[in-house]
Amino acid sequence: MLIIKLAFRNITHAGLRSWLNVFVLSFAFVMIVMTEGLYDGMLQQVKDAVVDSEIGGGQFWQKDYDPFDPFSIENSHSKIPENLLLEIKKGNASAVLIVTAAIFPRGHVQSAVLKGIDPSQKIVKMPTYLLNDGSDTASIPGIIGSRMAKSTGLHSGDYLSARFKNINGTFDAVDIRIVEVMNTDVQSIDRDQIWIPLKSLQKIYRAPGEATVITLKKDVRYYPSGEPGWTFKNHDYLLKDLNDTVRQKKVTASFMFILLLGMALLAVFDTQVLAIFRRRKEMGTLMALGMTRKKVVLLFTFEGCLLGILALIAGAIYGIPLLAYFAGTGLNVPQVATQAGISIGAVLYPKYSIQLYIITSLILFISVVVVSFLPARRITRLKPTDALRGKMA
Amino acid sequence: MKGSEIIKVHGLIKDYSMGKQSFRALNDVNMSVCSGEFTGLVGPSGSGKTTLLNIIGALDNPTEGDAVVLGKDVNSLSQAEGALLRNESLGFIFQTYNLLPVYTVYENVEFPLLLLKKSKQERNEAVMKALEWVGLTAKAKSKPNQLSGGESQRVAVARAMVKLPKIVLADEPTANLDAANSHNILKMMLKLNEELNTTFIFATHDEKVIAYLKRKVVLSDGKIIDDITLN
Numbered sequence: 058m059l060i061i062k063l064a065f066r067n068i069t070h071a072g073l074r075s076w077l078n079v080f081v082l083s084f085a086f087v088m089i090v091m092t093e094g095l096y097d098g099m100l101q102q103v104k105d106a107v108v109d110s111e112i113g114g115g116q117f118w119q120k121d122y123d124p125f126d127p128f129s130i131e132n133s134h135s136k137i138p139e140n141l142l143l144e145i146k147k148g149n150a151s152a153v154l155i156v157t158a159a160i161f162p163r164g165h166v167q168s169a170v171l172k173g174i175d176p177s178q179k180i181v182k183m184p185t186y187l188l189n190d191g192s193d194t195a196s197i198p199g200i201i202g203s204r205m206a207k208s209t210g211l212h213s214g215d216y217l218s219a220r221f222k223n224i225n226g227t228f229d230a231v232d233i234r235i236v237e238v239m240n241t242d243v244q245s246i247d248r249d250q251i252w253i254p255l256k257s258l259q260k261i262y263r264a265p266g267e268a269t270v271i272t273l274k275k276d277v278r279y280y281p282s283g284e285p286g287w288t289f290k291n292h293d294y295l296l297k298d299l300n301d302t303v304r305q306k307k308v309t310a311s312f313m314f315i316l317l318l319g320m321a322l323l324a325v326f327d328t329q330v331l332a333i334f335r336r337r338k339e340m341g342t343l344m345a346l347g348m349t350r351k352k353v354v355l356l357f358t359f360e361g362c363l364l365g366i367l368a369l370i371a372g373a374i375y376g377i378p379l380l381a382y383f384a385g386t387g388l389n390v391p392q393v394a395t396q397a398g399i400s401i402g403a404v405l406y407p408k409y410s411i412q413l414y415i416i417t418s419l420i421l422f423i424s425v426v427v428v429s430f431l432p433a434r435r436i437t438r439l440k441p442t443d444a445l446r447g448k449m450a
Numbered sequence: 451m452k453g454s455e456i457i458k459v460h461g462l463i464k465d466y467s468m469g470k471q472s473f474r475a476l477n478d479v480n481m482s483v484c485s486g487e488f489t490g491l492v493g494p495s496g497s498g499k500t501t502l503l504n505i506i507g508a509l510d511n512p513t514e515g516d517a518v519v520l521g522k523d524v525n526s527l528s529q530a531e532g533a534l535l536r537n538e539s540l541g542f543i544f545q546t547y548n549l550l551p552v553y554t555v556y557e558n559v560e561f562p563l564l565l566l567k568k569s570k571q572e573r574n575e576a577v578m579k580a581l582e583w584v585g586l587t588a589k590a591k592s593k594p595n596q597l598s599g600g601e602s603q604r605v606a607v608a609r610a611m612v613k614l615p616k617i618v619l620a621d622e623p624t625a626n627l628d629a630a631n632s633h634n635i636l637k638m639m640l641k642l643n644e645e646l647n648t649t650f651i652f653a654t655h656d657e658k659v660i661a662y663l664k665r666k667v668v669l670s671d672g673k674i675i676d677d678i679t680l681n
Contacts, residue, residue, distance in 0.1 A: 059564060059565070059567070062564075063564070066552075066553070066557070067552060070552035070553060071552050072552075338546070338548055339548075339550060339551070341548070342542075342544075342548040342550065343550075344509070344533065344536075345507070345509060345536060345542045345544075345548075346536065346537065346542070346561060346562050346565060346609075347533050347534065347536045347537020347538070347562065347565045347566075348533060348537075348565060349529050349530050349533040350529060351529070351530075352533075440510070441504075441509040441510070442504050442509050442510045445509070445544065445548070
């Protein structure tokens with residue numbers, strides 16, 4: 058107890074030197090929590106967006122469907138099983154038919170995917186109700202995402218022709234009128250995709266009642282009963298790529314974590330090393346006054362530890378309101394960041410958890426204890442008579 | 451007033467290794483000190499007076515021989531026992547004052563009492579009394595860097611005396627002081643010696659100090675060459 062009291066007295070009396078260390082440590086603490094929170098928030102936000110806009114509570118895929126093999130799409134459609142049809146009628150699921158096509162924006166040929174979806178569906182967050190537009194019977198209404206609009210130069214109200222091969226292998230074409238350019242954070246429902254009414258696609262593709270993917274409602278707990286020709290894909294499967302990408306990005310973040318922590322620890326280590334050399338006479342005096350070397354080591358180690366504790370307190374004092382503010386208002390994400398592999402919304406909301414605080418605090422504290430002790434243990438070899446003369450043994 | 455024998459050194463030898471060679475700082479030193487003495491170890495630089503003082507203060511161990519301080523053989527004391535002896539019974543005064551720079555005068559004087567785990571009230575009373583002895587109550591809240599050399603050494607004396615040690619070991623206490631301050635400090639120490647019967651042992655070659663001593667033990671090349679009782 059006395060050692061803690063003395064260490065506290067030494068730290069508080071040392072003035073600016075101590076407070077600078079406390080500030081550097083607390084800043085590192087807050088920045089580490091903030092960075093980790095940003096990544097956690099990004100993961101959560103991207104997951105939420107993908108779940109809300111694309112995969113819902115999971116998907117049934119037609120057995121031949123492979124989104125990474127464009128050639129598989131031609132054959133990956135079949136009748137919707139009765140059980141799933143029932144769920145669609147109950148509003149618990151929504152069917153999507155996928156057909157490959159070629160479009161001709163700005164006079165160039167470009168491959169695209171036509172996706173048929175029920176305009177009245179409420180399973181995924183897309184403005185599909187706009188597909189009910191029947192103002193022009195000569196064309197089919199279509200929705201594209203902002204990325205698709207950018208890559209094709211299409212705008213709302215534009216027409217485009219799509220050429221495709223129907224179920225019988227005959228080439229056909231259709232005029233699509235863009236009724237909406239939607240802003241979405243999810244690239245996989247945007248790039249190279251045109252959303253049109255399901256029934257229209259089924260009709261022109263000559264595949265009535267067929268679909269490629271059936272998406273379940275987010276909060277529906279549907280236990281598949283082995284629908285023949287269809288495979289259920291749960292979140293673990295559907296979010297695997299996303300999780301892998303975020304994990305990859307977290308590795309990058311851990312470099313930032315190590316860098317920040319390293320900088321802060323360097324400050325403590327530097328202070329401790331400096332203290333051991335500058336305060337040799339003080340150590341000798343402490344021993345002459347009746348402290349054992351062990352207690353002197355403890356005192357200097359505790360001084361470092363107290364820096365860590367004060368940094369955690371200071372970090373909590375200014376960090377919690379600051380982080381809470383960012384968690385509430387979010388951080389604006391530059392446009393370039395949305396092209397960095399993960400779709401992020403324009404505003405990123407960091408996610409902070411008690412677990413994150415506790416783990417970061419513990420890592421910081423333990424690291425501070427170690428870097429405080431390492432230089433201090435040199436004192437165990439220090440002779441009081443040498444210390445009093447300002448010599449290091 | 452001379453009392454019982456509290457320090458006895460016998461056949462004391464201290465060698466320091468200097469690379470491949472060794473240097474003998476003390477060579478067969480024999481002496482004893484009784485309580486209440488005001489004794490000086492006198493001699494030129496390198497004569498071994500500080501080494502002898504450090505051994506008596508359990509800060510260093512002899513290479514050979516015995517040093518018994520307050521009934522304890524310093525050579526056989528563990529680190530903790532040596533620290534306890536210094537904490538409870540010995541006071542130190544150094545040439546460069548060795549005040550703890552971030553503490554106030556009050557806190558510097560209070561420090562030995564904190565190690566002795568005295569209560570706050572006991573500490574307060576003792577510190578104020580010690581500061582009164584050295585005439586520095588008005589400077590209690592000052593930091594060492596706000597004090598003159600004389601004042602700093604008075605704080606060091608107060609710190610050494612605050613726990614009422616049996617022995618005070620002073621290593622060249624006036625070396626950094628002017629004549630007036632030296633005399634003030636020495637008069638104060640003499641007064642404390644007489645009033646509290648504290649044993650003072652000086653390591654010095656300062657004539658001003660020597661003039662106040664009641665006993666002069668002269669060292670040369672690590673040997674005692676003279677032991678004179680004065681007055």
